[in-house]
Amino acid sequence: KYYLIDRIAVGGMAEIFKAKTFGEGGFENVCVIKRILAHLSDNQQFVRMFLDEAKVTALLQHNNVVRIFDFGKQRENYFLAMEYVEGKDVKQILRKLAQKRKLLPEEFAIFIAHEVCKGLDYAHKKTNLQGEPLGIIHRDMSPSNVLVSYSGEVKIADFGIAKAEMSTYNTKDGVLKGKFEYMSPEQARGEDVTQQSDIFSVGIILYEMLTGRRLFKTENEIKTLEKIKSVAIRPPSSMNPNIPQRLDELVMKALSKDLTSRYADARELQQ
Numbered sequence: 001k002y003y004l005i006d007r008i009a010v011g012g013m014a015e016i017f018k019a020k021t022f023g024e025g026g027f028e029n030v031c032v033i034k035r036i037l038a039h040l041s042d043n044q045q046f047v048r049m050f051l052d053e054a055k056v057t058a059l060l061q062h063n064n065v066v067r068i069f070d071f072g073k074q075r076e077n078y079f080l081a082m083e084y085v086e087g088k089d090v091k092q093i094l095r096k097l098a099q100k101r102k103l104l105p106e107e108f109a110i111f112i113a114h115e116v117c118k119g120l121d122y123a124h125k126k127t128n129l130q131g132e133p134l135g136i137i138h139r140d141m142s143p144s145n146v147l148v149s150y151s152g153e154v155k156i157a158d159f160g161i162a163k164a165e166m167s168t169y170n171t172k173d174g175v176l177k178g179k180f181e182y183m184s185p186e187q188a189r190g191e192d193v194t195q196q197s198d199i200f201s202v203g204i205i206l207y208e209m210l211t212g213r214r215l216f217k218t219e220n221e222i223k224t225l226e227k228i229k230s231v232a233i234r235p236p237s238s239m240n241p242n243i244p245q246r247l248d249e250l251v252m253k254a255l256s257k258d259l260t261s262r263y264a265d266a267r268e269l270q271q
Contacts, residue, residue, distance in 0.1 A: 002033055002081060013037065018084065031069075035079040047078055054080055056134055057159050060126060064119030066147065066157045087149035089157075090205065094143060098212060103240065109209035110247075115154035116146055116202055117270035123159055124195040124266060137193055141201035142182040143208065180224045181216045185257055188228040196262050199269055203254030210251070211239035231257035 002019045009016045017033045040046050054071045061067065070081035088096075090112065097104055123136045138145075138159055147155045180188070184200035187193050207215045215233060218224045236251050237243040254269055256262040263269040 002031070002079075004033060008032070013040065019081070030084045032082045032084045033079050034082065035077050038076060041076050041078055050078065056136060059128075059134070060123055060136075060159060062119055062122045063153065064115050064155055065123060065159050066155045083155075085147040085149050085153070085155050085157075087147055087151075087153075089144050090146040090148065090209065091143035093148065094208060094212065103212050104209050106210065106242070106247075109206060112146065112148065112154050112209065113202060113206045114270055116141075116156060116205070117266040119154075119156045119159075120195075120198055120202070121266035121270060123156075124198070137195055138198050138201075139187070139193060140179060140182075141198050141205065142179045143205055144179075146205065180221050180228070181214060183225075183228055185229050185231055186259070188225045194259070195265060196259050199254055199263050199266060200256075202266070202269065203251055206254065207233075207236050207251055210236045210243055210247070213239050231255065 001021055003022070004017045004019050006018045007015060008018055014034050014036050017035065019031050019033045021029045021031060023029075036047070036050065051071060054068060058068045058071075066085060067083040068080055069083070072079055072081075094104065120138065120141075123138070126134050126136055128134060136159070138156065140158060141156075145157045147157055149155070182201045182204050184193065184197040187197050204215050207213075216224050216227050218227060233252075233255060235243075235248040237245070237248045250269075253261065254263055
């Protein structure tokens with residue numbers, strides 16, 4: 001029932017297409033299809049986890065979260081159908097600004113982070129019909145998973161799916177793979193993560209938006225992980241002197257190595 005128009009992206013886990021659905025009387029609707037790569041469709045453990053996460057994510061109905069509304073299988077390919085956000089992700093926006101040697105205006109950086117926190121807080125506190133917490137943690141917050149529409153909406157993508165993806169990244173000897181640069185120290189150490197891990201990742205994204213610099217970028221992954229674990233970072237104002245002290249303090253609190261010093265939840269950071 002989905003007609004694929006264009007392949008938007010392909011990664012290690014899935015490929016993403018712009019698609020259309022058709023109905024009676026010339027009805028058309030644009031959506032996004034995320035199709036699991038063929039070699040992973042054979043991995044039943046991965047498919048099971050992907051399905052479980054898709055079920056949980058489908059419960060998230062919030063303006064700041066990309067909605068998932070279908071999960072299916074076409075021949076040998078499992079797929080997700082989700083909301084199409086007409087715009088760019090933050091990674092694309094920052095890349096374009098870097099090419100022009102410009103910084104994202106401070107008020108836009110703050111607005112994007114503020115909206116992301118709204119989506120995170122909603123998902124983190126989501127419960128089932130019995131009122132029991134679902135325990136949703138994104139685990140893969142990064143600029144490419146923050147979408148900004150042309151009308152100014154900010155939406156988090158791949159919510160909950162990250163858990164299934166990250167699990168396949170963990171090999172038997174405990175080696176981590178994935179977007180190392182946006183991990184929290186506890187995630188980099190391979191420990192169980194809480195909602196505060198997502199808050200640390202938002203701190204990294206906000207730092208990058210304010211300074212135009214990749215906070216933990218190094219020449220190799222091992223050094224990046226060590227840099228994250230040590231959390232030896234200078235405040236954003238050292239890179240961008242226009243940043244006020246209050247904002248400096250806010251970013252550094254989100255990036256605290258110690259969980260007790262970090263914001264308790266996304267709502268506190270949003271406020």
